[in-house]
Amino acid sequence: MAEQPARAWRLVLEHVERDLLDGRIGPGDRLASERELAADLGVGRSSVREALRVLEVMGLIRTATGSGPQSGAIVIATPNGGMSTLLRLQVAAQGFALDDVVQTRLLLEDAVVAALATREDRDLSAALPVLDAMDAGGLTSAEFLALDAQLHLALAESSGNTVVAAMMAGLRTAIESYVQEGAASIANWDAMADVLRSEHRAIVAAIDAGDPDAARALVRAHITDYYTAAGLTREVRHTH
Amino acid sequence: MAEQPARAWRLVLEHVERDLLDGRIGPGDRLASERELAADLGVGRSSVREALRVLEVMGLIRTATGSGPQSGAIVIATPNGGMSTLLRLQVAAQGFALDDVVQTRLLLEDAVVAALATREDRDLSAALPVLDAMDAGGLTSAEFLALDAQLHLALAESSGNTVVAAMMAGLRTAIESYVQEGAASIANWDAMADVLRSEHRAIVAAIDAGDPDAARALVRAHITDYYTAAGLTREVRHTH
């Protein structure tokens, strides 16, 4: 490993990470103030701010002005935002190919519904209201897609794996703008929406029936078909 | 969506992202200098630096001092580092449970070897030398684990999906310190290393034979067994 030149902001980052790891601070706790951290670590306040900015974007802390117990930098550990930002930027910078993002989403969705269908104590109560909300007429494609995202995320979170849920949320966000564009290119949106609705119902039914293989196949077809219609996939890649 | 108060550094981040998205800049290109960006966007240089710091940690740019074409902030789009940092910090802040990380890794490894075994044009040339290197005697557990990480990453990259490869690298990094600790708790390390070696060979053989189901089962057992021996997995997933 090449020795990194000791950069001041990295010092701060490592200090906070160490405090986290050693349990000195945890979710809900306040970090020391920027000025205090700067003094403690012997760096400038601007360097502290650069480190805190990183932590904020990654979803580890939230900052608030003013005084009182709710002000300052507070550890929150909400991964979805950071994952979304990371994946979105990497796609923008061509670090990630669009197709790989889609394939990965497929992979995770696949696993999520299969896991849900297998579990005895599955709880779809978070997904059902969204399913109903999508039945409302007069939804624009953007509104429909927002609900669709909400549904898939609800399923992921129901599966109980926060890492997978965060990754799926991130993957979704990363290609959101492309999906929006793709929706515009679909000639008969209302018909497509109807197809999506029934596919959703079928997926949930398969999960509810405890049939993982059916759920897998349905969700795979659901996503693949839609992306193909929206012109987001080049070829079907064999992954199974 | 709640309107965010316009923060200066966010302005910079969005500006760069827009340039990326619109193709005005891409991998290999230089960003405008910090002072120039500050002047163009009407913000202070410190705000520009906060945004660039985020981009750097996320693996979007690399910065270098000095002058010439290699200096300044250059778009690189290497996602592994950012993914690793994000996952590692989230685990540290308890945003991600250790078990979820392990389960997700299992999921991805599973898919990787199955995809590799299915592909006609699979290329394991990156993995084989690592396999041989692991046969060397006298490796410490840390050295062995480093090679192990390299092997799994090589397989992921061979599968061709950069997103999955980055995620696996990140997941691995996130739990690296725990894995190191776990290795110390294994009584007979040499015996364990021998088991791991033969499991690796078996996995690669299954891939080479084009047997995705066998590869899946082998890699799953490989990882599960090791984590169990290292005390990193709970026996049963309690969701309550």
Place this chain on the structure above:
DNA sequence: CACGCTACTGTGGTCAGACCACAGGATCGA
């Protein structure tokens, strides 16, 4: 003309200090 040294320029990295808006607590007054 060729070569080597030097000074210059522009880059990121860092720090110090200043000001602002803000939110909560402390204080003081009616």
Place this chain on the structure above:
DNA sequence: TCGATCCTGTGGTCTGACCACAGTAGCGTG
């Protein structure tokens, strides 16, 4: 007692100033 006011500490931002560094242009020398 209760209300309005002031005070304090917070993050957010900007400015200006250095530094180390690396490439380049220029100059001087042979």
